[in-house]
Amino acid sequence: KQEVTQIPAALSVPEGENLVLNCSFTDSAIYNLQWFRQDPGKGLTSLLLIQSSQREQTSGRLNASLDKSSGRSTLYIAASQPGDSATYLCAVGVGGSQGNLIFGKGTKLSVKP
Amino acid sequence: DGGITQSPKYLFRKEGQNVTLSCEQNLNHDAMYWYRQDPGQGLRLIYYSQIVNDFQKGDIAEGYSVSREKKESFPLTVTSAQKNPTAFYLCASMGPNWGYTFGSGTRLTVV
Numbered sequence: 712k713q714e715v716t717q718i719p720a721a722l723s724v725p726e727g728e729n730l731v732l733n734c735s736f737t738d739s740a741i742y743n744l745q746w747f748r749q750d751p752g753k754g755l756t757s758l759l760l761i762q763s764s765q766r767e768q769t770s771g772r773l774n775a776s777l778d779k780s781s782g783r784s785t786l787y788i789a790a791s792q793p794g795d796s797a798t799y800l801c802a803v804g805v806g807g808s809q810g811n812l813i814f815g816k817g818t819k820l821s822v823k824p
Numbered sequence: 825d826g827g828i829t830q831s832p833k834y835l836f837r838k839e840g841q842n843v844t845l846s847c848e849q850n851l852n853h854d855a856m857y858w859y860r861q862d863p864g865q866g867l868r869l870i871y872y873s874q875i876v877n878d879f880q881k882g883d884i885a886e887g888y889s890v891s892r893e894k895k896e897s898f899p900l901t902v903t904s905a906q907k908n909p910t911a912f913y914l915c916a917s918m919g920p921n922w923g924y925t926f927g928s929g930t931r932l933t934v935v
Contacts, residue, residue, distance in 0.1 A: 715866065720864075742922065743922050745922070745924065747924075747926075752912075752929070752931070753928055753929065754828075754830075754914055754926035754927050754928045754929050755867075755914065755916075755924075755926040756926070757923065757924055757925070757926075760921070760922060760923065762921075800866065800867070802867075804922055810855050810857075810872075810874070810918040810922060811857075811869060811872065811882070812867075812869075812924070813866075814859075814866035814867040814868075815866050816864060816865055816866045817866065
């Protein structure tokens with residue numbers, strides 16, 4: 712059974728710092744890996760989607776990498792800002808055309824001014 | 825703007841009562857999903873539908889029911905058989921290349 716783990720569960724950093732969030736999964740047979748952002752009491756916003764054949768994706772200050780063989784992904788946030796404070800969720804795509812995602816529990820990020 | 829609308833934002837259920845959560849999308853997506861989120865937990869799949877008039881159970885379907893009579897709508901009913909329904913419920917749809925869009929959620933509380 713696929714399991715997704717995110718470390719750390721919570722992270723507090725000063726503004727301007729570069730940081731890395733980690734995600735690991737137990738079964739390398741995935742279709743893709745996605746990173747989402749969730750603000751308190753809100754829905755999820757898609758940040759980056761990496762297909763299984765890709766190694767990384769970039770969007771602005773965000774860079775996500777994928778190493779299927781080792782079952783790991785990282786989300787790199789450059790020059791962090793207080794507005795980056797949120798919970799970041801990692802999810803792996805399984806089940807073929809069904810489009811099902813298996814989620815980690817998230818990393819709660821706090822960026823202090 | 826295209827998106828997913830969930831209503832209501834907050835819902836209170838009495839013991840033994842069935843309640844229905846609404847989810848509507850105008851993205852023309854075929855696939856729709858219901859997830860449950862508990863504090864400090866990841867999202868867990870309740871039901872999903874890939875096409876009108878068809879839906880499949882997810883990992884935690886017991887105590888829930890759905891319908892998919894229209895492409896745009898995928899309502900979730902929380903029945904009295906669901907013993908611990910207090911949670912945050914999220915509806916999502918999937919477009920091309922696994923692009924997911926989520927609604928803003930419904931927070932259900934048992935009173």
